Amino acid sequence: MKLEGRYIETPGFMDLHAHLREPGFEESETLATGAHAALHGGFTTVCAMPNTDPAIDTPALVKEIYARAPGWAEGGRVWPIASITRGRKGKELADLVELAEAGAVAFSDDGSPVDDPRLFRSALEYARSAGRVVIEHPQDTALSAKGVMHEGAVSARLGLPGMPAAAEETAVARDITLARMTGARLHLTHVSTAGSIELVRRAKADGVPVTCDITPHHLALTDEWVAGSRAFAWEVEDEGLRGVPYDSSTKVNPPLRTLGDVRALWAGLADGTVDAIATDHAPHASTRKDVEFDQAAFGISGLETAVPLILGGVRAGWAPLTTVIAALTTGPARVLGVELPEGDHLTIDTQAEWVVTPESFFSLGKNTPLMGRSLIGRVDIAGLGLTKRGGGQRAAEAISRR
Ligand code: DOR
Helix, strand or coil: CCCCCCEEEEECEEEEEECCCCCCCCCCCCHHHHHHHHHHHCEEEEEECCCCCCCCCCHHHHHHHHHHCCCHHHCCEEEECECCEHHHCCCCECCHHHHHHHCCCEECCCCCCCCCHHHHHHHHHHHHHHCCEEEECCCCHHHHCCCCEECCHHHHHHCCCEECHHHHHHHHHHHHHHHHHHCCCEEECCCCCHHHHHHHHHHHHCCCCEEEEECHHHHHCCHHHHHCCCCCCCCCCCHHHCCCCCCHHHCCCCCCCCHHHHHHHHHHHHCCCCCEECCCECCCCHHHHCCCCCCCCCCECCCCCHHHHHHHHHHCCCCCHHHHHHHHCHHHHHHHCCCCCCCCEEEEEEEEEEECCHHHCCCCCCCCCCCCCEEEEEECCHHHCCCHHHHHHHHHHHHHCC
């Protein structure tokens, strides 16, 4: 596959990491609006993270997600990820075998790493018995402390507390060590630093059963965006395009990193160190985002802008198209140990130019630093039988029923 012709035909994408917020935070997203946004972005399968209220930590709740998820006509299929620990509190393991039997496709306490290494070891061992992968959010919370962005020259300039790259890398190293020790499958999600990529690369070369994913925003944006830059990693700075500094839409965890880190993520994709691209779609109601930078919630609404961000790097020659398509399809399926669902086909118009507006999103989460930005490349939604009006209406009905 080459980015030569205007249209790309591809199997539907699978997103290993999205926050669909239901139950508990339906003002930010619902299963219906999230599944709808997924399909709009090309993701015909979307894995829903369990940091809901209540957390998805019982078989009944796993089944409830399947029951509530919208039908195919309204969105991508939703696969629940169950929490590793009860209530995601990091104290006691959930019943992983029973959760898997109920249909949990993986386990994760995403948003909160499992700090206790002994508990994490047990999680890996039980998950192996359950035939599922543990998806870990690698972060040493003592080291990241109260950081709100990447620690480096930009955070120093802005006077914001930073999260050092080492806060991720020490966690990656610990997690890899435990995967090596237990022989259990470990998946590291939203890996964002050059050092983490190198650790995964070496672990894979040593035969450790580890996989990882990276996000479209970490592939395209740098920490300079927190200071107001709006240049993609492959672009030169355009003064006319600058945004304002301290814009909370750029606040995300892991934080946007340096250009060197971005290049290392692309290199990891190109050489097979990175297995999947996952959105970490993190929609938030404006009350949680339209506040001061240090008070704002972490997260970027990412399902509907993934394709143009990724195509930007492909156009710059940073990884081949076939590699990124694999990272959106067969790669994530392999991480979960499943076949890619058959029969989902997408057409991507690689030259379609569109402007990100609140109305252009099916997601209720309008929190993206790309708002107002013109992007190139989009999924042909007409081909999916998805219309903004029909879908939006159904989503609105789903919300009003609650
Ligand atoms: O930016 C983030 N938002 N990172 C996470 O780990 C959690 C997520 C969320 O749930 O909003």
